[in-house]
Amino acid sequence: MDKVNRILYDKEYLFYLENIRLLEKDRSFCRHDFEHFLTVARLTYLFLLEEGCRFISREMAYSAGLLHDIGRWKEYQGGGDHATISARLAGSILERAGFNHCEQELIVKAIAQHRHDAPGEHRSPLSSALHKADGMARLCFSCVSRKDCRGLDRRPHRERLLY
Numbered sequence: 129m130d131k132v133n134r135i136l137y138d139k140e141y142l143f144y145l146e147n148i149r150l151l152e153k154d155r156s157f158c159r160h161d162f163e164h165f166l167t168v169a170r171l172t173y174l175f176l177l178e179e180g181c182r183f184i185s186r187e188m189a190y191s192a193g194l195l196h197d198i199g200r201w202k203e204y205q206g207g208g209d210h211a212t213i214s215a216r217l218a219g220s221i222l223e224r225a226g227f228n229h230c231e232q233e234l235i236v237k238a239i240a241q242h243r244h245d246a247p248g249e250h251r252s253p254l255s256s257a258l259h260k261a262d263g264m265a266r267l268c269f270s271c272v273s274r275k276d277c278r279g280l281d282r283r284p285h286r287e288r289l290l291y
């Protein structure tokens with residue numbers, strides 16, 4: 129997991145995490161911190177294993193999870209959709225981590241697609257697993273802010289622990 133471990137110490141990555149932490153300081157809804165990233169990373173890999181997908185490496189699955197929301201801070205500052213921003217910011221981090229061009233492309237596309245159900249849009253197994261992992265990573269059924277959360281209306285499957 130050398131490439132994934134490089135991401136953990138990447139200065140840009142840590143800078144984005146810190147920006148998100150500061151901007152979510154007073155947020156009552158769930159945050160986009162390292163714990164969320166790691167949960168999504170682990171679930172992404174688990175779903176790929178369940179699907180029997182062999183050509184996506186564990187490092188790719190983890191990297192997609194660890195990077196999928198890094199652009200949140202820009203969205204808070206009015207910069208646009210965080211999935212698109214995160215995909216853009218992920219490129220140079222993946223390059224420095226040592227992923228080849230093909231791997232980078234698959235991970236970046238999965239990050240760009242992680243947010244919405246897009247029927248008809250082509251998704252790689254990594255993209256589908258990341259989207260599903262992000263949806264299942266929150267414990268909405270036990271959340272104290274659930275009555276005010278718009279996310280739960282849009283994603284009713286979060287009421288459940290498993291699909």
Ligand SMILES: [Fe+2]
Nearest residue numbers: 196197210243
């Ligand atoms: Fe997201």
Ligand SMILES: [Fe+2]
Nearest residue numbers: 168196197262
């Ligand atoms: Fe997320």
